[in-house]
Amino acid sequence: MIKFFLMVNKQGQTRLSRYYEHVEINKRTILEADVIKTCLSRSKEQCSFIEYKDFKLIYRQYAALFIVVGINDTENEMAVYEFIHNFVEVLDMYFSRVSELDIMFNLDKVHIILDEMVLNGCIVETNKTRILAPLLILDKMAES
């Protein structure tokens, strides 16, 4: 089960955070800071799976942004690693060449995309067209 999904940049600022299991607000900031510190201290040759307290962290770096997913031990780490890439590809398709600023200024849309893909800690949809379909309809409605 996915416990949380974070996008944090190199300076430690959280760009997206989604928790699938309840964590206190003050603990969240500490957790995020800790997680980003661990990820930053790893070099390129080290593997992307870290054991952290009672979760496993799987992280991937895209330019200056780290996407970190915390899972418990029932999940297949490599599948989640693939999933992160899938998510980024969806964002890429929607925003055409997504950048950190896109994510910051369209946070609600990114949340919707994430909700289409992960529900309650489980992966539900990975097909890009299907994920983006409701969002495109929404955009059309908003324009008109």
Place this chain on the structure above:
Amino acid sequence: MVLQSLKLPELIQEIRGAKTQAQEREVIQKECAHIRAAFREGDAPQRHRQLAKLLYVHMLGYPAHFGQMECLKLIASPRFTDKRVGYLGAMLLLDERQDAHLLITNSIKNDLSQGIQPVQGLALCTLSTMGSAEMCRDLASEVERLLLRPSPYIRKKAVLAAVHMIRKVPELSDIFLPPCTQLLHERHHGILLGTITLITELCEQSPAALTHFRQVVPQLVQILRTLVMSGYSAEHSVSGISDPFLQVQVLRLLRILGRNHEESSEAMNDMLAQVATNTDTSRNAGNAVLYETVLTIVDIRSASGLRVLAVNILGRFLLNSDKNIRYVALTSLLRLVQSDHSAVQRHRPTVVECLREPDASLSRRALELSLALVNSSNIRSMTQELQGFLISCPVDLRADCASGILLAAERFAPTKRWHIDTIMQVLTTAGAHVRDDAVANLTQLIGGAEELHAYSVRQLYSALAADISQQPLVQVAAWCIGEYGDLLLSGSCEETEPLQVQEEEVLTLLENVLQSHLSLPATRGFALTALMKLSTRFQGDNNRIRQIVSIYGSCLDIELQQRAVEYNALFRKYDHMRSAVLEKMPLVEHGESQDDEPREGKEEPWNPNKEVQSHPEPPASNLLDLLDLLDSANGDAPPSPALDLTPGDSLLHLLDFPSTAPTLAPIPGLKVFDREGLQMNLSFVRPPETPSLLLITATATNTSKSDVTHFVCQAAVPKSFQLQLQIPSGNTVPAQGGPPITQVLRVFNPSKAPLRMRLRLTYNHFGQSVQETFEVKDFPLETWQ
């Protein structure tokens, strides 16, 4: 001047522009004030913007609970944009712990029955994120209805909402169980993915569901087959593999269903083999599927050929250059090593190589796996590798590595000498990280290996001469030098090159250890005792040792001071006993309480006897009890033995062994009864290790012409004693000096009160039954003092 409230992008810009944490907080607080004011005013069109800003602020970690009611209002509004933000806010801000969450139930219910897909989707999403148990119960029927609606968009969400519901309220699984089989027939991958998750959840929750779902194994196999064989499908393919996420989920479910179940496992065997061989491993997605396959093969009752295939796949993973794959392989091999030990052994060289990885998670896994792979045939090479690792590994792994090496050495050591060498090397490289009992183990080991005494003392001496900072090593070396110092000096040892050591050098070294600020107090204790022992081992003059010992007589550390004073006394007053006291130690038994300070063997027996006499005896009247068998006339309060000890001598008392020697000095027996040829004698034994115990053996002898039969002896003692009567040897004493009856009485006398006893004898003698009761008062002093 009140600033206009900002739009969300502008807010974000402002926050980004803030240079310091304090500035950012200021901006946010101002904005929150605006938001609160806007909420109070109830400005409907702008509400969603305000909430959006609030959510952004919440993500940064600032409190946002005042937005909860706004979420509710927004959800209830008919506009989609409002609903969207409202539901998002509900998901982020509300959860079970807040009281407001129940208010959403109604809104969700309305939205679910509305029939507008995006709205339903939102509602389902929110429900599955933060639905509490009550909400789930209320809305279960709605969700079930949606499961069967034609639209796949809703169905896939409904399925996952169902997963959440049964997690919260396990009873609802009855509702959701029947549709599952039908849903498996769907072609839509989203629904399939959700259904499989649902089935997995159901199976994990109840074994009954597990048996029910075993029948769908063929269907799952079929799904997998279509996925693997179908070739390229644009919709689902991820780097050449068709829908790896679905494959992984199916494999996991197969694993759960096939565990411990022969039939299902057999049905899956072929498919698993096919997946394992056909999957393209050049990309990560393929490797993910392969990894899941391997895990499944390992868990179910698979054919042995399949298991070998799995281990080989893992071995291939290990050789892969991608670190993630190596990590995954090491983790799975660790799981396998218990059951398929020999198969994993084949990959030992690769595992050992992984020890050298710079990555901490990898080397930790490799260390665990290597330790699990050590056995008697590869112990030497493995230990060498592990020791090499120990030198270079990160600090947090050192303790594990060191204790692992020591454990492995203990289990598989080929020779004692190798064992001692290994332990010494570990102590030299990682002495600070070993467990506490390593020192004790090593001393016990060395003590037991007589032929290696000379060798070990030589090695330890050289190691100590090189470096006195590693405490465990110093402790063991000090002990060894103390015990076998004569072997060190004798100069001849065939196993190492001859080491010419002078007495003075050894003493200097031990003195350095004593004075070094790196030494722990325990280490100093070792060193001091070692110096003392050397005074008997070395032939030379003892002046230097006496000097050192007397200096420490005024040391601030109490332990050292006590030792020094005792040793001083040994030199001064008890010189004649010094060699006896400081003899070589006998072998310590393994498993006894290991204290760091091996005391000279003879000091132990003195413990029970010392300092007992300081308690004043209670007056005799307290002892005489309510049992009025005994009269309370006597007032012979026993004198408390006067021991006025001066403080300096109190320690000497410990060494005062000749006078209170607890050897079994015979206590005079007592004749207590004599009538018509039947005599009863009491003999006493006081075992030295239990001073308050007195063993009385009552012997009844018969010198008369007639037998004594039905002889029964009963005894009573005052309440402060405890009495146990053991079974007599018989109850007949034949005439004319036949074999007597003996009976043992155990008297426990913790308060050392004078012993009194009342005895009652009943027997038949000369054709008459006799009963005699009498009291015994004058027991010898040694029986109770």
